[in-house]
Structures are given as C-alpha cells and as structure tokens.
Amino acid sequence: MTKKDKVRRRLIEQRRAMLPEQAAAKSARIVERIRETLAWKNARQILVYWPTQNEVDTRPLIAELWQRGAEVLLPRCRPGQPGVMDVACVTGEADLAPGAFRIMEPDPSCRVVDLYADSFAPDLAFIPGVGFDRCGFRLGFGGGYYDRLLGGIQMGRALKFGLCYGFQVCSKLPLDDWDRPVNAVCTEEELWYR
Numbered sequence: 001m002t003k004k005d006k007v008r009r010r011l012i013e014q015r016r017a018m019l020p021e022q023a024a025a026k027s028a029r030i031v032e033r034i035r036e037t038l039a040w041k042n043a044r045q046i047l048v049y050w051p052t053q054n055e056v057d058t059r060p061l062i063a064e065l066w067q068r069g070a071e072v073l074l075p076r077c078r079p080g081q082p083g084v085m086d087v088a089c090v091t092g093e094a095d096l097a098p099g100a101f102r103i104m105e106p107d108p109s110c111r112v113v114d115l116y117a118d119s120f121a122p123d124l125a126f127i128p129g130v131g132f133d134r135c136g137f138r139l140g141f142g143g144g145y146y147d148r149l150l151g152g153i154q155m156g157r158a159l160k161f162g163l164c165y166g167f168q169v170c171s172k173l174p175l176d177d178w179d180r181p182v183n184a185v186c187t188e189e190e191l192w193y194r
Helices: 003-017 020-035 038-042 059-067 145-150 153-157
Strands: 045-047 071-077 085-089 096-098 104-106 124-128 131-133 159-163 184-186 191-193
Touching: 003 131, 020 038, 020 059, 020 159, 020 184, 059 071, 071 104, 071 145, 085 104, 085 145, 124 145
Parallel strands: 045 071, 045 124, 124 159, 159 184
Antiparallel strands: 071 085, 096 104, 184 191
16 A cells, blocks of 8 residues: 555545534535635636535535536546546536446536637636645545646646645645646635645
C-alpha cells in the first residue's frame, strides 16, 4: 500500500463516519462561504459535481444556479473508458440518472460539451476530493478521472475550488507527476487561495 493509499483510506473512513447531520451542517457553512465570493455571484458557466458518500453537498448551489439561468455542467464517466469523464449540460434534477459507481450523473440524453471548444469555458469549477493540501493539490479515489479533467487545456481558464471538510486538509499530500492543483480550497472553517 502506497503512502497515498494510506492517506486516502484514513480520510475516506473519517468522512464515512460523519453523521448525516454533521455533514449537512458543515456543508451548509461551506455553501455560505462560496455564496459570499464575487466569483460565485458573477459565474455563468459552472462545472460542479453531484455529491456522494458524505461529500460536501453542492445541491443547494446547483439549485440556485438553475434558478438564475446559469449553465450547469456535471461530469459523466465515459462507458468503457476507465478514468475518462465527459461533461454534459444539466438543466434540472430530472436530467440525472445513476451512473458509474452509483453516482448521479447527466443522463445520456444530455448535451455533451466539447472540452476543447471555446464554448467550454467554465467561470467556476467545484472539485470534490478525498483530501486537499495547502498547495491546492487533491487526493481523489484513485481512478484519475479528475486528474485528466483538470489537466485539460480549457480548464486553465476556470477558477477551481476544491470543496472538503476541515479534517480533509493535509499539510502536504504525496504527489504524482500528473496531479493538478485547484486555485482555492473551501472548508466549513476557511476559504483560501493558493
């Protein structure tokens, strides 16, 4: 077991051990921090994730984006291609269906966005993680899905927020060459930019 695997296992166990009301309260504080940012107020195209396994709950943010008419983009695992995600436009909860790993993702009927086209230029991207460090590097589940997505040329334009709980912040994570940092990390306790 690698050092990354050990850190991953410990943080996943801690997150799963949270009571639903603890996760809800901490998520609500994170959502409030996000809503206070100028980037949130001005965003028109946003890449976001649908939460699973006690991740920070982004659903209130998604609902608000739909209400204000912003373009909401969610990832979808590409069938038969481990580690690869597409991004699709979602206009309401009815557009979602259980996908890979039992995570809610855009239904196959949703419009897939060309990740290399100029039309894909998210103002903001909310990125989940098992952990983040003080340099903005993230630790995921180990499949490389978000590493590939974050490495895309168009993602360089987006302000990328890592969302996690305070206990998921590490001083320094073990890194691989393909790891890409986010621009900011938001927890229930703080929001900082790197």
